[in-house]
Amino acid sequence: MVSKEKSSGGPVSGTRSPKASGRAHPVTLRQVAEEAGVSTATVSLVVNKKKDARISAETRKRVRDAISKLGYRPNALAKTLVSGTSRFIGLVADAIATTPFAGQIIQGAQDEAWKHGYALLIANTEGNADLENDAITMMLEYKVRGILYSTWFHRETDVPVSLHEADFVLVNCFSKDPDARAVVPDEAQGGQSATEILLGHGHRRIAFINATTPAPAKDGRLEGYKRALENAGIPFDPDLVLEAYPDQEGGYGATQELLQLGVTAVYCYNDRMAMGLYDALREQGLSIPEDMAVVGFDNQEVIAAHLRPPLSTVALPHYELGAAGVRILLGLEEPPARAAAKIHCPTVERTSVRVQAPA
Numbered sequence: 223m224v225s226k227e228k229s230s231g232g233p234v235s236g237t238r239s240p241k242a243s244g245r246a247h248p249v250t251l252r253q254v255a256e257e258a259g260v261s262t263a264t265v266s267l268v269v270n271k272k273k274d275a276r277i278s279a280e281t282r283k284r285v286r287d288a289i290s291k292l293g294y295r296p297n298a299l300a301k302t303l304v305s306g307t308s309r310f311i312g313l314v315a316d317a318i319a320t321t322p323f324a325g326q327i328i329q330g331a332q333d334e335a336w337k338h339g340y341a342l343l344i345a346n347t348e349g350n351a352d353l354e355n356d357a358i359t360m361m362l363e364y365k366v367r368g369i370l371y372s373t374w375f376h377r378e379t380d381v382p383v384s385l386h387e388a389d390f391v392l393v394n395c396f397s398k399d400p401d402a403r404a405v406v407p408d409e410a411q412g413g414q415s416a417t418e419i420l421l422g423h424g425h426r427r428i429a430f431i432n433a434t435t436p437a438p439a440k441d442g443r444l445e446g447y448k449r450a451l452e453n454a455g456i457p458f459d460p461d462l463v464l465e466a467y468p469d470q471e472g473g474y475g476a477t478q479e480l481l482q483l484g485v486t487a488v489y490c491y492n493d494r495m496a497m498g499l500y501d502a503l504r505e506q507g508l509s510i511p512e513d514m515a516v517v518g519f520d521n522q523e524v525i526a527a528h529l530r531p532p533l534s535t536v537a538l539p540h541y542e543l544g545a546a547g548v549r550i551l552l553g554l555e556e557p558p559a560r561a562a563a564k565i566h567c568p569t570v571e572r573t574s575v576r577v578q579a580p581a
Contacts, residue, residue, distance in 0.1 A: 249294040257288035269296050311340045311548060312361035312369035312388075316349045323540040324374075327393065330544030331370055338552055340367060351382075358384045368551040370544070371395070376406055376438050393547040394540075396438075396562045404562035405546045409439050412536045412567030413446020414453075416489045416517045419534055419569060421454050424578035425487035425515055431476050431499070433468040433491045443491060443519060466495065473498030481506065486578055487515035493525040496533055496574075515575040532572035539565045 251269075255262045260281060267275040268285040288294070313331055315324075332342045343366060345357035361369055368389035373379055379395040381402055392404035420428050430447045433440045448458050464479055466472035473495035480488060480499075490496040496518035503514055510516050510531055518526060521537035542565050549555040550563065557563035 249292045251294075254285065254288045254292060254294045257292055258284045260285060308365045308367065309340050310343050310361075310364055310366045311335050311551065312358075312364075312366040313342055313344045313372065313544075314354060314357050314361070314369060314385075315344075315346055315372040315374065316354075317346070317374040323538065326540035327372060327544040330541035330546075331393075331548050332544075334545040334548035338548070338554075340548075340552075354382060355384055358382060358388070362387055370547045370551065372544075372547075376409065378438070389551060391547045391551045392562075393543050400560050403550055403557050405543055405550060405557065406438070406562045406564060407538050407543065407567055408564035409442025409567070410446040410449065411564070412519060412538075413443035413489075414450045415446070415567065415569045416443070416519055416536045417447045417450035419517050419571060419575055420487040420489060420515055421450060421456075423487075423515065423575050425575075426454075426456060426578075427462070427483075427485045427487070429462045429464065429480055429483055429485040429488045431464045431466055431473065431480065431488060431490050431495055433495075434465045434472075435468060440491070447489060466491075468492050469494050470498035470501075474502045477502035477506070485514075487517075487575070489517045489519075491519060493518035493520045493522045493533060493535055496535075497525050497529060500529055500533075510574050511576040515578070517575060521570050526570070526572070529574070531574050533574045534569075534571045536567050537570050539567055542566075 251262050251265050255265045258265065258281075264277060264281065265285055265288075267277060268282050269289070311331070313328065315327075328342070328344060335342050343361055343364065345353075345361070347354040347357060358369065362384070366388065368391070369385060370391055370393050371379075371381070371385060372393040373395040376394050379392065379397055381390075381392070381397050381399055390402075392402055394406060396402070396404040396406055417428060417430075428451070430444065432444055444463065447463075451458050462483060462485065464476050466476040468491050473490060475498070476495075477499055488499065490499060496516055499516060500510065503510060508514060516533065518533050518535040519538075520526075521535045526533040526535045546555065546563060546565055550557055555563070
């Protein structure tokens with residue numbers, strides 16, 4: 223046991239201030255042992271919560287008090303080497319940090335990880351295979367609890383070989399590998415919900431401007447459109463499905479063909495396409511929603527909430543994708559057998575749709 227400080231107020235021999243040299247130094251296990259009057263082995267047993275160790279309750283309390291007083295922090299890396307795992311979860315993404323939805327997946331995963339006592343290690347690889355391999359290798363060296371592997375848009379992906387050395391979950395992507403657990407947006411449900419916004423306001427002749435680029439979103443959002451029409455007793459008309467490049471110019475360029483269809487409403491593959499449609503309709507002297515009701519998809523806030531009128535749309539559930547990925551990784555949720563877990567896409571109704579008057 224160390225003696226009390228001298229009357230001068232300075233520390234006595236045997237007690238070392240972490241900031242005595244003007245630089246912060248971590249408190250050591252030995253310092254805690256000296257403060258508590260026990261061996262370093264005893265401190266180690268208390269720190270590592272070895273309940274079967276023959277240490278009295280009074281001694282355990284003395285050690286904990288010393289830890290609290292000195293501000294001792296256990297060496298996480300040393301504990302990792304002993305336990306074979308750490309309190310880290312890795313997240314490797316191809317371009318997530320440079321996309322509009324980046325923060326939502328990261329935030330969802332981080333919030334869920336914190337909730338269960340884990341911290342997130344994030345690596346953005348920009349699609350560089352060497353960097354991706356280095357990131358996964360580093361995370362394996364840190365003995366992460368597992369790795370979330372994410373892509374910036376919903377697609378099929380090849381699982382990196384090194385990822386099989388860890389417990390992993392694919393986020394916003396999927397693989398043909400039957401053992402690869404995955405969590406993705408429910409594109410078909412989202413497409414159905416988007417169409418149902420228009421059906422719910424009395425529209426019956428509804429066009430869909432789909433994307434030209436092959437993707438699960440293209441197929442799923444069309445499937446949902448068909449399903450909503452079928453549920454409403456409206457025959458599917460393939461002539462009401464147009465295709466355009468999924469950006470503002472694509473939506474703008476599809477407008478002339480759209481106006482020849484005699485529709486009262488249109489559902490667009492994404493919000494950027496809807497933005498181009500807004501511009502073209504305005505040039506034609508037409509107003510939204512009086513002359514044409516419009517619904518988008520994605521809920522890109524910088525677009526949808528700031529168009530005039532604000533755009534009704536369906537949100538991609540990026541926050542929940544990140545959170546669900548962590549829950550599946552930790553075994554708190556079980557995905558469907560040999561299939562990706564699908565996350566609900568919520569509707570966001572604004573004022574680009576109004577009730578259609580009866581014909």
